[in-house]
Amino acid sequence: MASIEDFRMKSHELLIELDAATMEMMTLVTSKCVSGPDWDFASKRQHDAYKSWDAFMNTPNTNI
Known part of the structure; x- marks a missing residue:
């Protein structure tokens, strides 16, 4: 069982x-750079970061 401190630290890391x-x-938007390889990389990074955080936050708690 993960402690609340473990949960807090992992959530903070993901956030x-x-x-x-x-x-x-x-930053790319303010530079008017919303297409091309830099945008694709940044978009994927943001998407992946959100998915990781969402998956972590929506993991069923089996200790309830």
Whole structure:
């Protein structure tokens, strides 16, 4: 069983990556660079970061 501290730390780690990935995309938007390989990479990074965080947050709790 993971402790609440383990949960908090993992959630924080995933949110840091999600925030960084989103910020990278927004930086590209302000640079008017919303297509091409840089955009594709940033978009995939943000998508993957969100999926990881969402999967973590929606993992069934078997201890209830």
